[in-house]
Amino acid sequence: MRTAVAAVLFAAMLVLAGCSAPAAGPTTAEWAYPDDPPTDRLGWEAGYWYNESIAVNQSDGLDAAEREALVARTMARVERIRGLEFRESVSVEVISRAEYRNRSVFGHERSAEYEAWHEQVWEAPLLVGEDRAVSEEFDALYGGAVAGYYSPSSDQIVIVSDADEPQIHRATLAHELVHALQDQHFGFAGSRYRDLGLAHRGLTEGDARYVEILYERRCAAGANETTEDGDPGWNCVPRPDRSGGSSGGEPVNSGLFAYIYQPYADGPAFVHNLRQRGGWEAVNAAYDHRPHSTEQTIHPDRYPDEQVAFVEVPDRTSDGWERFEVNTPTERLGETGLFVMFWYNDYAGDGYRTSDDPFSAYNYTAAPADGWAGDRLVPYHKGTGEDAEYGYVWAIRFDSASEADEFARAYRTMLQLRLGARTVDARAGIYRIPDGPFADAFRVDRDGDRVVITNAPTVDQLTDVHAPPE
Template sequence: MNRRLAAVFSAFLLVVAGCAAPVADPSAANDNSDAAVGGADPDADRSWPDDPPTDRLGWEAGYWYDESIAVDQSDGLNDSEMEAFVARTMARVEVVRELEFEESVPVEVVSRAEYRNESDASTDPVHSDWNDQVWEALLLVGEDRTIDEVFDELYGGVVLGYYSPSEGRIVVVSDDSQPTIDRRTLAHELVHAAQDQQFGLDRSPSTQDAQLAHSGLVEGDARYVDGLYEARCEADWDCVPQPSNSGAGGGSVDYPVFITIYTPYSEGPTFVSDLRDRGGWAAVDAAYADRPTSTEQVLHPTRYPDERPVEVTVEDRSSAAWTRYDTDPTADTVGEASVFATFWKHRAVDRASLQQDPGAYSPYNYTAEPSEGWAGDAVVPYRPASDETYEANPHERGYVWRTVWDTEADAEQFERAYVTDTLERSLNASEAGEDTYRVDDGPFADAYRVTREGNTVTVVNAPTVAQVDEVHERS
């Protein structure tokens, strides 16, 4: 299991900075009762209804969804402003999402420096090494870095807030000197709290692809709703103005890795919109009991729920000099979205195709011919069997990556994009034997054997050409 992704998509439900697409709510009522006119208090002559005898949609902690509140973020939020801001936003999320909160949600504001200090993750070194091979198999993170280092740099700069299911609280990351909250970030994380209270968010699948797919529903739901929320603010709700500094905190971002982990935020809203078109919010609610199992289903909503990924296995044909890692499971599945990111990085697909119509729910387009026919895959990392050799040579690793495709034509297309466009053209690989290639320089300097049988393509990686058969002997 990709534990760092699991931590992101289960232990912490994040909102990250990216390309936000406008979302129009086709069913939103035209409610102008809370619209400010000419700077005057729209409710100066209005008395609000009494608090209801029991909780109801559109009312939370003493505040109605269309009630005016006095919140000024120019000098930071005090306790009373925070209470009113959170409670009314909860009530509004209920109206938009048609989902009731069962209890209040604590919200804390921290600085970006505090967030970076708190998010420094300690991981099991064996699993981290195993995970490095998974990302190396994708040709996204080479031997000059670790995926943990890439994630630390990426998340430290782009995270705007998170919800913790284990603690039932929201943390908003503020780049202002005083505590302030971006209203869309707050709405997004409150959706996660409602999801957790109604459906439970304390479990995570066991593979990278399934984690991204699971998050496609969870993050897609939250991002779809925060877009509807913002549309109401722009159209007919009187909303708390955005703080002066409500963007990401900058820093180093590995864009191809970002594309991979951003999949749920980009493609999830379209997936959720499709579900809602099929059967309203009830269809979205029902999906939490039958969550998507692959990014293929999120990228192509019509394939949910019937088209499930095929199970791919890799038989162990290694010599006594090599062994699989002592991890559970020993294999990972990376999925269609990650394959797309690989080909995008190495220009095996048209990079311009990534940009989506700015009016669409999803800001990016993750579909391309070399990745679209994906049916299933398995990545199995290998290490030297000798602990002494393993510890002394950190880059002496290998892996077997087997992909299965819908048709032989799809497999041929993947093989061509992988060998010709990626290994040979992007990484300057040279032929080193039958179906075997060698990359001499750079972070992916290794030997690769690429074979295809029908609709199955198998990539075997090792430090040298001689060691390829030791990692996985030819059949």
């Protein structure tokens, strides 16, 4: 999936364009480049070479012939950059943003218990308070930010056009074609935890975004020049003017956006690092050993050796509190979850500034989050329906006791300075936010390299949700 961000805070994703050198010469006496080859080969798709000129004018939309030519040549160019051959053709559909919203691509009916569990997952990193519904926040986010997606179940790319007439942004098309190429060669891996899912997408979205950047660099250079990397440039179909389009809809929660955007921001640099180590072969090999956490995609030097520490949360509930009965009752938010929590609540220092790395859109590092080694988030509830009460336990391990202490001190200070928490018992680490969307009681315990955050509606209920160890 490729997102295009309208908000000034996030800016649109970097696009720099490109093209390439002639394809491999003839391999048979009967055939000579640039004629169509007798068999499929790298840089040629459906009758079009990667450096072939095509007659495409998007000012009045794309007709069927123009779309066919644009898709085929873009496939050939993606092959040329990525060094992988498409094994089959890819269907491309263009729909309006209104139709995209109506399709509800990313959402479907969930049980009331799952929705309540989900609310606690995003309340724990202090991103969505009790005044907003998480499902509505994600609907607003995806409804306005998605420019296109690839569906593995249907082997189809869908481009979301904001123009009245169907248009295709060449970078979006190239990006989604990389996903189709990934599906044909490597497949996609499932993930139990959100942090693991982001880590996997750091590879898949990073790969697609990296190719997209190289593609746009070649387009920017033009046919008679070379890119900064020395690659020959290409003539490219001009990008549609998006100035008249509007994503519309509800305002986007910038904290949730920052969380799901991490693979797009750090993934290209992660993939570039792999390619620097061992070429595209190293990138291909990573699909057999996908990153285990966002720590590895934020810090590529920690891949593949830095493993995730096991974190256990013993059930110490009382007075009717219990865990949710959902498929995966616990969650892991990763280093990205810690970073975004501090950033969203204005306590991340220079974090999330525009990165100096040409392949990394933003910086996702902050001192209190940098020592993350593993975490386990467990939402709890007492009762059901309108009278239900909710809380959570978030246990986090760090690489050292000093880094755990740094996190705990930063978290306590953030609660007080940014969220108005009042100290109830400093020695016991108990605080209370008296009002607002995060009005609750908190206990922050540190023991060696481990920090445990317990949340409950009232101070008295903290022990009922999770009694401290004796």
